[in-house]
Amino acid sequence: xxxxxxxxxxxxxxxxxxxxxxxxxxxxxxxxxxxxxxxxxxxxxxxxxxxxxxxxxxxxxxxxxxxxxxxxxxxxxxxxxxxxxxxxxxxxxxxxxxxxxxxxxxxxxxxxxxxxxxxxxxxxxxxxxxxxxxxxxxxxxxxxxxxxxxxxxxxxxxxxxxxxxxxxxxxxxxxxxxxxxxxxxxxxxxxxxxxxxxxxxxxxxxxxxxxxxxxxxxxxxxxxxxxxxxxxxxxxxxxxxxxxxxxxxxxxxxxxxxxxxxxxxxxxxxxxxxxxxxxxxxxxxxxxxxxxxxxxxxxxxxxxxxxxxx
Amino acid sequence: xxxxxxxxxxxxxxxxxxxxxxxxxxxxxxxxxxxxxxxxxxxxxxxxxxxxxxxxxxxxxxxxxxxxxxxxxxxxxxxxxxxxxxxxxxxxxxxxxxxxxxxxxxxxxxxxxxxxxxxxxxxxxxxxxxxxxxxxxxxxxxxxxxxxxxxxxxxxxxxxxxxxxxxxxxxxxxxxxxxxxxxxxxxxxxxxxxxxxxxxxxxxxxxxxxxxxxxxxxxxxxxxxxxxxxxxxxxxxxxxxxxxxxxxxxxxxxxxxxxxxxxxxxxxxxxxxxxxxxxxxxxxxxxxxxxxxxxxxxxxxxxxxxxxxxxxxxxxxxxxxxxxxxxxxxxxxxxxxxxxxxxxxxxxxxxxxxxxxxxxxxxxxxxxxxxxx
Numbered sequence: 001x002x003x004x005x006x007x008x009x010x011x012x013x014x015x016x017x018x019x020x021x022x023x024x025x026x027x028x029x030x031x032x033x034x035x036x037x038x039x040x041x042x043x044x045x046x047x048x049x050x051x052x053x054x055x056x057x058x059x060x061x062x063x064x065x066x067x068x069x070x071x072x073x074x075x076x077x078x079x080x081x082x083x084x085x086x087x088x089x090x091x092x093x094x095x096x097x098x099x100x101x102x103x104x105x106x107x108x109x110x111x112x113x114x115x116x117x118x119x120x121x122x123x124x125x126x127x128x129x130x131x132x133x134x135x136x137x138x139x140x141x142x143x144x145x146x147x148x149x150x151x152x153x154x155x156x157x158x159x160x161x162x163x164x165x166x167x168x169x170x171x172x173x174x175x176x177x178x179x180x181x182x183x184x185x186x187x188x189x190x191x192x193x194x195x196x197x198x199x200x201x202x203x204x205x206x207x208x209x210x211x212x213x214x215x216x217x218x219x220x221x222x223x224x225x226x227x228x229x230x231x232x233x234x235x236x237x238x239x240x241x242x243x244x245x246x247x248x249x250x251x252x253x254x255x256x257x258x259x260x261x262x263x264x265x266x267x268x269x270x271x272x273x274x275x276x277x278x279x280x281x282x283x284x285x286x287x288x289x290x291x292x293x294x295x296x297x298x299x300x301x302x303x304x305x306x307x308x309x310x
Numbered sequence: 311x312x313x314x315x316x317x318x319x320x321x322x323x324x325x326x327x328x329x330x331x332x333x334x335x336x337x338x339x340x341x342x343x344x345x346x347x348x349x350x351x352x353x354x355x356x357x358x359x360x361x362x363x364x365x366x367x368x369x370x371x372x373x374x375x376x377x378x379x380x381x382x383x384x385x386x387x388x389x390x391x392x393x394x395x396x397x398x399x400x401x402x403x404x405x406x407x408x409x410x411x412x413x414x415x416x417x418x419x420x421x422x423x424x425x426x427x428x429x430x431x432x433x434x435x436x437x438x439x440x441x442x443x444x445x446x447x448x449x450x451x452x453x454x455x456x457x458x459x460x461x462x463x464x465x466x467x468x469x470x471x472x473x474x475x476x477x478x479x480x481x482x483x484x485x486x487x488x489x490x491x492x493x494x495x496x497x498x499x500x501x502x503x504x505x506x507x508x509x510x511x512x513x514x515x516x517x518x519x520x521x522x523x524x525x526x527x528x529x530x531x532x533x534x535x536x537x538x539x540x541x542x543x544x545x546x547x548x549x550x551x552x553x554x555x556x557x558x559x560x561x562x563x564x565x566x567x568x569x570x571x572x573x574x575x576x577x578x579x580x581x582x583x584x585x586x587x588x589x590x591x592x593x594x595x596x597x598x599x600x601x602x603x604x605x606x607x608x609x610x611x612x613x614x615x616x617x618x619x620x621x622x623x624x625x626x627x628x629x630x631x632x633x634x635x636x637x638x639x640x641x642x643x644x645x646x647x648x649x650x651x652x653x654x655x656x657x658x659x660x661x662x663x664x665x666x667x668x669x670x671x672x673x674x675x676x677x678x679x680x681x682x683x
Contacts, residue, residue: 023572023575025574025575025576025577026577040571116565116566116567116569117565117571188577189577189580190580190652191577194558194578194652194653194654194655195654196572196575197572198654214626214628214635218628218630218633218635219633221414221610221630222414222415222630222631222633223414223415224412224413224414238570240633240655241558241560241633241655242560242654242655243562243570246562246569246570247569247570247571247572248569249567249568249569250568250569290412291607292604292605292606292607292609292610292611292612293604293605293612295612295628296603296604296605296612296613296614299612299613299614299626300603300614300615303614303616
């Protein structure tokens with residue numbers, strides 16, 4: 001059998017594997033949930049500054065007693081694209097500095113985030129974790145270890161091929177966790193397919209565009225409808241499976257839909273404004289409703305334009 | 311097989327000299343039968359003929375006086391039974407079938423060839439049965455005398471099994487013996503079966519069952535046919551139940567701020583299809599990719615290729631009935647070609663549709679297995 005990885009970018013895979021550790025439905029593989037931890041992706045947090053600044057790390061978790069883990073995944077996935085850069089050491093150092101900023105996240109915004117999930121926290125002690133690909137770590141382990149030590153950040157690596165997670169630098173506040181990470185931890189087979197979360201704010205824009213468009217097409221085809229109102233899009237995306245951006249609040253979701261919708265109109269020429277009303281958008285090529293061949297052509301053109309197929 | 315029967319059509323309403331059609335309609339939405347019946351009737355375009363609707367808890371009926379009767383009964387959230395019979399000489403059967411094929415949130419059921427064969431048990435050994443069987447279109451295409459450069463042009467024709475049906479009418483005890491002598495090699499499967507069912511009560515009926523899970527009452531006691539219908543529905547229910555272990559369960563809770571939280575999730579069991587066939591894997595691979603991406607007229611599925619490396623390829627395929635989105639990878643495992651399925655989203659309905667499509671359009675040797683079965 002060939003390896004079936006590749007379509008979901010590495011960020012989605014690493015994020016979903018991290019998420020699976022906190023979902024007790026994965027039973028024996030839900031190592032952190034089994035220790036009482038609760039975690040969710042893509043939180044909105046505030047940073048204490050003169051002006052209010054919002055940050056959106058990849059993942060946040062708590063032991064429900066006071067320890068708060070903030071995970072960064074996207075930062076290092078981004079660096080992997082430029083493996084041959086001479087200044088990679090400098091880039092890694094810079095990333096660790098950026099991540100250190102999460103230490104200044106306000107306690108109140110953390111408490112607010114968990115309280116809506118029914119978890120009451122009083123005091124919080126933050127520990128920072130970066131999650132990265134094991135191959136990337138192996139290539140640059142010296143510089144990563146020294147940066148992690150300097151900025152007091154814990155490093156987890158995920159070995160995609162062996163389906164294992166390891167801890168390399170730093171100590172957890174929770175002794176049980178350090179104990180757990182003494183040897184590598186086995187991960188569930190593939191939580192990204194079907195994924196726990198399809199994408200987050202940090203996901204590659206092209207992947208979001210593809211899923212938004214293909215989902216819109218699928219819904220219109222199923223209903224034999226050649227047009228859609230903007231006000232229907234949020235409901236459609238949230239109630240499709242897996243839901244898109246369901247973990248965000250509606251206002252923020254709709255901002256994403258506006259961007260994606262106008263891309264589908266102006267750049268990808270899939271929809272156009274309708275004469276029937278100001279809020280109505282219709283298919284440029286209504287033939288796709290009846291012809292699988294036209295649907296195939298539309299999706300293939302789109303994927304080629306987005307450079308997500310070979 | 312079950313012996314429950316439905317009393318769906320009252321004997322007074324039904325004209326004895328007419329045929330009665332029973333369609334298993336699979337629906338991906340939890341709708342009332344009247345909603346689906348309305349949708350079907352609104353597309354019938356009958357001009358100024360007035361359709362009368364009746365509805366009670368389980369059954370909804372649409373009828374045009376002295377023309378036809380349509381009855382829809384909800385069996386469970388995903389299966390409805392559509393019954394149609396004519397009162398005049400003008401039939402709307404063809405129109406009805408093409409309308410159902412065009413409404414994408416519903417689809418016809420499927421009787422796998424091995425399930426279809428079991429209905430022979432209703433007739434005794436020396437009864438005459440009619441087997442409608444088809445050649446595996448791939449096998450035929452390989453052996454056709456068409457010049458290679460013209461094969462592409464003929465491809466569409468070869469993929470329609472009905473164009474190459476073989477009909478056999480013989481006593482049940484001889485049917486398969488005759489068939490194997492005639493065709494020498496077992497490359498065919500039953501696509502339609504016509505037989506007489508005999509019950510001590512209510513009696514006897516002449517019945518046709520086909521691969522779309524359609525049952526036609528030809529003559530005899532309607533109640534006898536309805537016993538067979540209940541078996542067909544039960545088979546479909548069993549299939550859907552069997553496929554439910556390959557689909558994901560998710561539950562979301564709406565939080566106070568309007569966001570949704572994944573509160574329950576059960577991971578999918580990964581699954582794959584394996585195919586046995588005699589000849590060229592390369593050609594099979596190309597045809598399979600075309601089927602799963604460009605698709606074919608009258609099929610709803612479509613997709614886009616992700617990559618191809620020699621005969622291995624991967625694609626994303628969409629199935630409109632339940633908006634399934636599947637990542638499919640074709641590869642070989644120990645010389646057996648396989649299609650590995652990673653669903654982004656699917657339901658038993660989508661899996662049934664894909665299995666039916668592969669079985670009918672590629673090869674009847676298509677087999678579905680889970681990696682942990």
